[in-house]
Amino acid sequence: MxxxxxxxxxxxxxxxxxxxxxxxxxxxxxxxxxxxxxxxxxxxxxxxxxxxxxxxxxxxxxxxxxxxxxxxxxxxxxxxxxxxxxxxxxxxxxxxxxxxxxxxxxxxxxxxxxxxxxxxxxxxxxxHPSQSLLDLYTIFKEFGRFEGINVTIVGDVSHSRVAKSDATALKKLGANVQFVCPPQWQGEFEAHHNWDQLLEQSDVIMLLRVQHERNAAYEGFTVEGYREVYGLTVEREKQMKDQAIIMHPAPINRGVEIDSELVECERSRIFAQMxxxxxxxxxxxxxxxxxxx
Amino acid sequence: MxxxxxxxxxxxxxxxxxxxxxxxxxxxxxxxxxxxxxxxxxxxxxxxxxxxxxxxxxxxxxxxxxxxxxxxxxxxxxxxxxxxxxxxxxxxxxxxxxxxxxxxxxxxxxxxxxxxxxxxxxxxxxxHPSQSLLDLYTIFKEFGRFEGINVTIVGDVSHSRVAKSDATALKKLGANVQFVCPPQWQGEFEAHHNWDQLLEQSDVIMLLRVQHERNAAYEGFTVEGYREVYGLTVEREKQMKDQAIIMHPAPINRGVEIDSELVECERSRIFAQMxxxxxxxxxxxxxxxxxxx
Amino acid sequence: MxxxxxxxxxxxxxxxxxxxxxxxxxxxxxxxxxxxxxxxxxxxxxxxxxxxxxxxxxxxxxxxxxxxxxxxxxxxxxxxxxxxxxxxxxxxxxxxxxxxxxxxxxxxxxxxxxxxxxxxxxxxxxxHPSQSLLDLYTIFKEFGRFEGINVTIVGDVSHSRVAKSDATALKKLGANVQFVCPPQWQGEFEAHHNWDQLLEQSDVIMLLRVQHERNAAYEGFTVEGYREVYGLTVEREKQMKDQAIIMHPAPINRGVEIDSELVECERSRIFAQMxxxxxxxxxxxxxxxxxxx
The missing domain is CATH 3.40.50.1370 (Aspartate/ornithine carbamoyltransferase)
Incomplete structure (x- = not known):
């Protein structure tokens, strides 16, 4: 034990x-x-x-x-x-x-x-294992299983405790985990550098917080620049498949990782996660x- | 409810x-x-x-x-x-x-x-409604009613949450509320700029804190200057009528709004308020x- | 009472x-x-x-x-x-x-x-009377008495609440208290300025913390200089008598007042004190x- x-x-x-x-x-x-x-x-x-x-x-x-x-x-x-x-x-x-x-x-x-x-x-x-366990609980409540679930983690993967903890656990449990991030933030992981087909394919889109306090000046990004390429915008949300959900460990930068209108939308599990x-x-x-x- | x-x-x-x-x-x-x-x-x-x-x-x-x-x-x-x-x-x-x-x-x-x-x-x-309710309770315990009670509020009325909350409630309950303060601190209220007859007429003298941290350099006052014109000094206390009480939301600037000797005098309800x-x-x-x- | x-x-x-x-x-x-x-x-x-x-x-x-x-x-x-x-x-x-x-x-x-x-x-x-009482309790549990116990207090005696509280109480209870410290830190007390025979004679060696935050730049000492003359080093510990114990109110500066290896040695009552x-x-x-x- x-x-x-x-x-x-x-x-x-x-x-x-x-x-x-x-x-x-x-x-x-x-x-x-x-x-x-x-x-x-x-x-x-x-x-x-x-x-x-x-x-x-x-x-x-x-x-x-x-x-x-x-x-x-x-x-x-x-x-x-x-x-x-x-x-x-x-x-x-x-x-x-x-x-x-x-x-x-x-x-x-x-x-x-x-x-x-x-x-x-x-x-x-x-x-950040307690965060990881609550993320797993959120996914399990939604889909009743991990096997074959497509999880896309988006953002500052290299500095994210959540990305590391979750990826470790989700893979072990049989989920498919992919990453989307700027090249300078992918760290040890293989990652996509744009959304590609992932919006349409994902069951879970897990956004990570842009960590202003760790990343001086976003390492080259402006807020608008990040949102444009990596943010989950109102437009992108429309391409998500039925039943797919949005997650975020919070605190949220509204209008950066995610458009403010989506924070409490029907797909969002952000406050449910808490x-x-x-x-x-x-x-x-x-x-x-x-x-x- | x-x-x-x-x-x-x-x-x-x-x-x-x-x-x-x-x-x-x-x-x-x-x-x-x-x-x-x-x-x-x-x-x-x-x-x-x-x-x-x-x-x-x-x-x-x-x-x-x-x-x-x-x-x-x-x-x-x-x-x-x-x-x-x-x-x-x-x-x-x-x-x-x-x-x-x-x-x-x-x-x-x-x-x-x-x-x-x-x-x-x-x-x-x-x-600051909980402060207001405790002030009302203090007055009600003392006089058994609000109707016709003369309450004089003294000090930085414009920045005071207490003045606003208390004035709102006291008037609604039938008390007579008057203000004494420097012209630059009266805000939206009509106010006296000296004690006039209010010392003799008031049932309740409610002193407000000079908010050093909000009012840079007292907006023109020295400590002595404020005390001299607006402070409740040992001399002024003697002119208060029998049964009249002194209130202050605290923290107190001893020797500014009120002479230190009066903080726990018989008329004072300052610690009773807490x-x-x-x-x-x-x-x-x-x-x-x-x-x- | x-x-x-x-x-x-x-x-x-x-x-x-x-x-x-x-x-x-x-x-x-x-x-x-x-x-x-x-x-x-x-x-x-x-x-x-x-x-x-x-x-x-x-x-x-x-x-x-x-x-x-x-x-x-x-x-x-x-x-x-x-x-x-x-x-x-x-x-x-x-x-x-x-x-x-x-x-x-x-x-x-x-x-x-x-x-x-x-x-x-x-x-x-x-x-610091609660610290003093716990020190007394620690000594009493060890020796079953205070009468005749040799206690040596080492370090910044003049700024130490522990030294003052403990010395007052221990003397009243019949213990023999001696101090070891640099001359500039002895304050009101008589003190030795080196270990002399005290290592061999003491039942209790009570180390005090060098208070970096009070003593700018150790008042002339380097870390090594303090340790060399006043620190309880691994070598000095070997000269202590059987059954003698080491105490320290903590927090500890490892390698200054005491060698890190001694903090949890058999003689040490440092964590037991807590x-x-x-x-x-x-x-x-x-x-x-x-x-x-």
């Missing part, structure tokens, strides 16, 4: 389906099944609204006690190592920590010497905490 | 009296009457101690679960719209959000497309949340 | 032993004994991880409700006095506040006019809150 949730590479197909199943039960009103008091803390060293709020809500809903941690006002400012900070938190009687950190695979330094569960809520340009995230994170936290008995 | 609390213009006299009555019950020890679990979040995009602390305490006292939100470290930094941020919060299973924001009537953009209750905790130079705020906010949150059934 | 916890000078030997005894009971699994709902707030005006996390966890474990307070985003920014801020917090129905503040003896201004318990979590270069802090703070909060009945 999984003790930490670090990267989708390390989560088996069985574990994925267990968590999706439990999320569905929570969505249907199931009660959490923790038999003792658990204490958790959310260590977000990078700004976040949806992931942090979602974990905070999920943790309380399954009955855990949440100890606040303010990364911007902590001893990290005094030069403490991440290991020492996390061990300190553990020593205050914390069972699990949810961590977002700008360093790729920061969790490697936490795997020895600690007795606290680590849930990765985003590591640098690495992974709701699904609540159930997925309840399932993740319950699974990890129960595993500590 | 009121679904949101946005502005005192939109709250009926009946609703005001219902909330005041319920606050009095809470003050007398009544138990809250929520029959299910509710989740709330406090989105303060401007600094606050008393309003935020008061809501945080009131929410827990009526049995709601509070999900933390750190505006200074959220996706707002990534350029997300307020609508998208609030919808995100809602999708994490939140029933009500308390918002303070620097934009006047920010809530207009939140009235369509959301299914979360909005409690306005201050919009720009607009309204205590009243707790009961008022319990009543507001219970009222709004019960209305969601 | 103690109403506040301000400084170790003001805590009697009996009270110390009562708190240590109760901490031991909590460590052994005792249930808290609060008979009503208590509300507390943690006002940290300086960064902290371990002390704040420890109090936050302890407060919840004894069943108190914690109201969040964000010092970096409060009305303190608007120039409010500390007295007015704390009185405001009190008026939101708070029974006890835990405060860390950069001003020495900041609590003096809070002793009149308030009806909220004050727990000092660090005042400037003054005291665990002990949880039980001590449960005992402190229960003691103070029960005293309010």
């Amino acid at each position: 999984m003790k930490n949730l670090l990267s989708m590479d390390k989560v088996s197909t069985e574990e994925i389906m267990t968590i999706l199943q439990r999320a569905a039960e929570f969505e249907a009103g199931a009660k959490p099944q923790l038999e003792k008091d658990y204490y958790v803390a959310n260590l977000f060293f990078e700004p976040s609204t949806r992931t942090k709020t979602s974990f905070e809500s999920a943790e309380r809903r399954i009955g855990a006690t949440v100890i606040p941690f303010d990364a911007a006002f902590s001893s990290v400012l005094k030069g403490e190592t991440l290991y020492d900070t996390v061990k300190t938190i553990q020593q205050s009687g914390i069972d699990a920590v949810v961590i977002r950190h700008k360093e790729d695979a920061y969790y490697e330094q936490l795997l020895q010497g600690l007795d606290v569960a680590i849930i990765n809520a985003g590591d640098g340009a690495g992974q 709701k699904n995230g609540l159930y997925i994170r309840m399932a993740i936290m319950e699974y990890i905490l129960k595993g500590r008995n | 009121m679904k949101n609390l946005l502005s005192m213009d939109k709250v009926s006299t009946e609703e005001i009296m219902t909330i005041l009555q319920r606050a009095a019950e809470f003050e007398a020890g009544a138990k809250p009457q929520l029959e299910k679990d509710y989740y709330v979040a406090n989105l303060f995009f401007e600094p606050s101690t008393r309003t935020k602390t008061s809501f945080e305490s009131a929410e827990r006292r009526i049995g709601a679960t509070v999900i933390p939100f750190d505006a200074a470290f959220s996706s707002v930094l990534k350029g997300e719209t307020l609508y998208d941020t609030v919808k995100t919060i809602q999708q994490s299973g939140i029933d009500a959000v308390v918002i303070r924001h620097k934009e006047d009537a920010y809530y207009e953009q939140l009235l369509q497309g959301l299914d979360v209750a909005i409690i306005n905790a201050g919009d720009g130079a607009g309204q 205590k009243n705020g707790l009961y008022i906010r319990m009543a507001i949150m219970e009222y709004i949340l019960k209305g969601r059934n | 103690m109403k506040n916890l301000l400084s170790m000078d003001k805590v009697s030997t009996e009270e110390i032993m009562t708190i240590l005894q109760r901490a031991a009971e909590f460590e052994a699994g005792a249930k808290p004994q609060l008979e009503k709902d208590y509300y507390v707030a943690n006002l940290f005006f300086e960064p902290s991880t371990r002390t704040k996390t420890s109090f936050e966890s302890a407060e919840r474990r004894i069943g108190a409700t914690v109201i969040p307070f964000d010092a970096a985003f409060s009305s303190v920014l608007k120039g409010e006095t500390l007295y007015d801020t704390v009185k405001t917090i009190q008026q939101s129905g708070i029974d006890a506040v835990v405060i860390r503040h950069k001003e020495d003896a900041y609590y003096e201004q809070l002793l009149q006019g308030l009806d909220v318990a004050i727990i000092n979590a660090g005042d400037g270069a003054g005291q 665990k002990n802090g949880l039980y001590i703070r449960m005992a402190i909060m229960e003691y103070i809150l029960k005293g309010r009945n």
Whole structure:
């Protein structure tokens, strides 16, 4: 049984389906099944609204006690190592920590010497497994399977934790994953550099956020330039096939990756993804905490 | 039944009296009457101690679960719209959000497309209805009525959410409201520019905070100059009539709007207002949340 | 019975032993004994991880409700006095506040006019009594007594709240306390300026943190220079006597006060101190809150 949730590479197909199943039960009103008091803390060293709020809500809903941690006002400012900070938190009687950190695979330094569960809520340009699980849940609710589903991921693939986590998991589950992005953003992946036939073929179009804060000046793009070539515009949406859906991990740049009119259109699952995230994170936290008995 | 609390213009006299009555019950020890679990979040995009602390305490006292939100470290930094941020919060299973924001009537953009209750905790130079309700409660506890009570509001009327919210409500309830302020701060209101006979006539003298952070260099005043003309000094207090009370929404600039010796004098209800705020906010949150059934 | 916890000078030997005894009971699994709902707030005006996390966890474990307070985003920014801020917090129905503040003896201004318990979590270069109590608990668990125990405190004594709090208490309890530090850091204390025979004689070596953020450029030291003369190196550890232990209030500068290899060595009680802090703070909060009945 999984003790930490670090990267989708390390989560088996069985574990994925267990968590999706439990999320569905929570969505249907199931009660959490923790038999003792658990204490958790959310260590977000990078700004976040949806992931942090979602974990905070999920943790309380399954009955855990949440100890606040303010990364911007902590001893990290005094030069403490991440290991020492996390061990300190553990020593205050914390069972699990949810961590977002700008360093790729920061969790490697936490795997020895600690007795606290680590849930990765985003590591640098690495992974974002709880987002990936909610994306999988969203797709599974829609189509009832992964096998043969055509998923097109569009945008800044190289810097995207979501792209990496999702591609890993979706391929393992039998989906066909393709990428569309500017050449300078494809990183390790093979990618298309325009929409080609993908608009008509995709069951799922997953847009990624243009990360202004990471990509100085869009690396050569203007907002209009990006939208024109890669954005999901009102015109492009019309070419999508029946039953196809639009996803986006958010926050959204309206009018860049996606036209503002499409954010809440019938095909859009963008806000549904966030709701699904609540159930997925309840399932993740319950699974990890129960595993500590 | 009121679904949101946005502005005192939109709250009926009946609703005001219902909330005041319920606050009095809470003050007398009544138990809250929520029959299910509710989740709330406090989105303060401007600094606050008393309003935020008061809501945080009131929410827990009526049995709601509070999900933390750190505006200074959220996706707002990534350029997300307020609508998208609030919808995100809602999708994490939140029933009500308390918002303070620097934009006047920010809530207009939140009235369509959301299914979360909005409690306005201050919009720009607009309204501050929970403060207004606690001020009304403070006056009602003192005099048992509003009809014919002489209320004098002193200070930076044009930028004050409190002045606007209170004047709206007090006039509707039959009180006589007058303003004293420098000409450049009277805004849309008719105002006196000195104390005239108001010290002797007022039942309530409500001082407003000189907002250093909004008014660069007091717009021409020195601290001493403001105190001399508009401050409630120890000498002026002596001219107040028997039973008259002093109010201030705080934070206080001691020695500017009011002499430090008067802050906790017998007439002062300044700290009592904060205590009243707790009961008022319990009543507001219970009222709004019960209305969601 | 103690109403506040301000400084170790003001805590009697009996009270110390009562708190240590109760901490031991909590460590052994005792249930808290609060008979009503208590509300507390943690006002940290300086960064902290371990002390704040420890109090936050302890407060919840004894069943108190914690109201969040964000010092970096409060009305303190608007120039409010500390007295007015704390009185405001009190008026939101708070029974006890835990405060860390950069001003020495900041609590003096809070002793009149308030009806909220004050727990000092660090005042400037003054005291840090909860840290002191957890240090005492750590020593008492190890040796079963204080009488005749040789404690050597090493480092920036003059700026250290820990050194002052611990020295006060340890001497009162019969321990022998000696200091080792550079001459410019000895402050009011008599101190050795090298390790002399102290390595061999000490039962407890308590290292203090070099406070980069207070001491610009170490006041003349390089990292290597400090480590060479005052650091507890792997070589020096070998000269310590059997059963002697190493303590450090943390956060640690690895490779400055102590070699990184020693942080979790057999003699080290550094992370055990943090665990002990949880039980001590449960005992402190229960003691103070029960005293309010």
